[in-house]
Amino acid sequence: MNRVLLSFLGCVLGFGFSASSLHAAPPPSSTLKGKPLLFVTGKTDPGEPNDDAIVRQHLEQLGFEVTTVDASVPSSAASGMDLIVISSTADAHELQTKFAQTSVPLFTWNTFDYPNLGMTGPQLHQDFGVVDPIQHYAESFSILYGYGANTTSSISRAVGLRPQLFGTLYLEPGSVGWGNPGPGATVIADFEGKPQRAAVFTYEREASLADGATAPARRVGFYLADGNFHLLTDVHGPAANDPQVRRWAIGLKLFDEAIRWAASPPQAVEPYDPAALDARIRRVAHGKKVLFVERVNAGEGREADEHTVADLRSLGFEVSIADQTDPQSRADGEDLVLISSSCSKYKLANKYVDTTVPLITLEALYSDALHFSGRDRYVDYGEHGEEKESDDPPDNYLDIVGAWHPMAAGLPPGLVKFTEHPGVLKWARPLPDAIVIATLPNAPDQRAIFGYPKGSVMADGFVAPARRALLPLDNPSYDDLTAQGRALFDAVVLWSIGGHGRR
Structure with a gap:
């Protein structure tokens, strides 16, 4: 399904997409305006989808000052940054543990990098996994639906998340990632109602990671893949007046609120006294x-x-x-x-x-x-x-x-x-x-x-x-x-x- 057709359907149904001219750019957030962001990306094979350019544009629309680098960048590149964003297009084998101990908040949809960052264990298909329509065609339809797992975190409250289904992506089977985070994580949303298949999960600073280390700053795992940012659900126009549709089409809003949370100051921890x-x-x-x-x-x-x-x-x-x-x-x-x-x-x-x-x-x-x-x-x-x-x-x-x-x-x-x-x-x-x-x-x-x-x-x-x-x-x-x-x-x-x- 190409993006022209998606735009047409979006106009008819009242849904919007971050890549569509029908969807107005989000206003810059006063809390994000001017914040420096390191965007770690990679290349995809010719003909393969890659939404990194669209993501960068969206991050800039949110107010960030974005610097794009590839996986070969040294960890010192994070110095002075307010947020690191790692795309799934970056090579996780080349990244290794490069940003695991950085005190800069980090947001990623690079599922294979989750173990490097301590966000999940190392076992593929058990601790983390990717649903790909080539290998998992039937399952790739189920990931079009997420389930609200948490309703009380600040991210959940901001998007009005409820313990019910919502639309993760728009009507096109594709790849997504999931993680099975450690007990120190907060699972915001999951697939099939299984917290061990977390679609969106977070670690607060000082929370224990899955590998036993401590999160040096906030960490967020998100369900995207190389070329489906433009398919994140959103709603605008007359459809926005329907509360059920507003609660359904929250993919883009969930992305934005998770980004905003990651880039915000963590809760102060009062020392043992x-x-x-x-x-x-x-x-x-x-x-x-x-x-x-x-x-x-x-x-x-x-x-x-x-x-x-x-x-x-x-x-x-x-x-x-x-x-x-x-x-x-x-x-x-x-x-x-x-x-x-x-x-x-x-x-x-x-x-x-x-x-x-x-x-x-x-x-x-x-x-x-x-x-x-x-x-x-x-x-x-x-x-x-x-x-x-x-x-x-x-x-x-x-x-x-x-x-x-x-x-x-x-x-x-x-x-x-x-x-x-x-x-x-x-x-x-x-x-x-x-x-x-x-x-x-x-x-x-x-x-x-x-x-x-x-x-x-x-x-x-x-x-x-x-x-x-x-x-x-x-x-x-x-x-x-x-x-x-x-x-x-x-x-x-x-x-x-x-x-x-x-x-």
């Missing part, structure tokens, strides 16, 4: 009411429950105690519900699932009922170290993968000693709307600390009525927390109750 964190939570705690749900008169974990309540009260919270069998109405008027791991899922009986009060659970085995994860125990949620319940040995370390977020308490990426002694640690596998802070060591799919923002999409299509978070504490583990573990506990409480407004 237990004294400052203690002072902050004490300020927030004043007048706040916490409902602590426990198994009253429990054996194991009773002393830890008592100490948890005492510590919350010492911070200034007004704490009420509810038994696991009490009605959910106990949460009315509270500012936070904290569910102890001494509770039994059987006795909780789906309580607090739909409460409009922010909630933290220390019991990951309640994850399926709370819509934190899917329903398959040992696959979607589980625990390490539980006798006769787990193949995994006890542990006391967590791997911080979301150091950029306030819930990480300023701790650096990598392993942190969570409890003094190895014991039972809980985990679950949340949906892409969750903000993942920590995983279990050597188990990136087993997320130990994460939070769902209010309004995010949880498992089973459930929408979070307030913030939701998981902490992986077993019944007696509270008393065994290290100083870093206590800081993580306090930081999650602070975020959950709204003491830190970012996401």
